[in-house]
Amino acid sequence: MRHRKRTAKLGRQFEHRNAMLANLVCSLIKHRRITTTLAKAKAARSVAEKMVTLGKSGTIHHRRLAVARLHQEDAAKILFKDIAPGFKDRNGGYTRIIRLNQRQGDSAQRAIIEWVDFEFQPEPEPKKEEPKAKKEGDKKADKRARRRLRKPKPRLPNQLTPDRSYNSFRKARSPNGLFVCSSHKL
Numbered sequence: 001m002r003h004r005k006r007t008a009k010l011g012r013q014f015e016h017r018n019a020m021l022a023n024l025v026c027s028l029i030k031h032r033r034i035t036t037t038l039a040k041a042k043a044a045r046s047v048a049e050k051m052v053t054l055g056k057s058g059t060i061h062h063r064r065l066a067v068a069r070l071h072q073e074d075a076a077k078i079l080f081k082d083i084a085p086g087f088k089d090r091n092g093g094y095t096r097i098i099r100l101n102q103r104q105g106d107s108a109q110r111a112i113i114e115w116v117d118f119e120f121q122p123e124p125e126p127k128k129e130e131p132k133a134k135k136e137g138d139k140k141a142d143k144r145a146r147r148r149l150r151k152p153k154p155r156l157p158n159q160l161t162p163d164r165s166y167n168s169f170r171k172a173r174s175p176n177g178l179f180v181c182s183s184h185k186l
Helices: 014-031 038-057 060-070 073-086 139-149
Strands: 033-037 095-102 109-115 171-173 179-181
Touching: 014 033, 014 038, 014 060, 014 073, 014 109, 033 038, 038 060, 038 073, 038 095, 038 109, 060 073
Parallel strands: none
Antiparallel strands: 033 109, 095 109, 171 179
């Protein structure tokens, strides 16, 4: 019986599940906001909040425990230096989960997990560069532009066109050099 066993299995073995949750929390620490499935967000929430609780004390022992759980020293540095001091006056509830629509491929419920004090600021759109002015002596560019504007040459009746495929109109050379239809005898 599984009474009182509350661990979210997420369809993974113990080591794989712990590594995945550690990576999710490291991504949350670095990027401040991540999009994942609802089940993974709920499972990562408890790990993230425990890491913030370790970070609030700031001792070397708690720092080593955080590095042992997260497996990334740079994420632990960010946690202890930037994130945990911001939650000194808060007793739990450091993360927020926002539900999104379902994923199209497998209809899994998606969610955003982020820090409570995080204010989302969209990245500014990159400015499009103005095309450079043509140099007066750029003869090749002028020649290419004229070539694009040129009208197509009229086709001769014996040349292949999209409406006359090679199989429907076979070209055969007669002894005098003229093209004739292959159905005619030479």
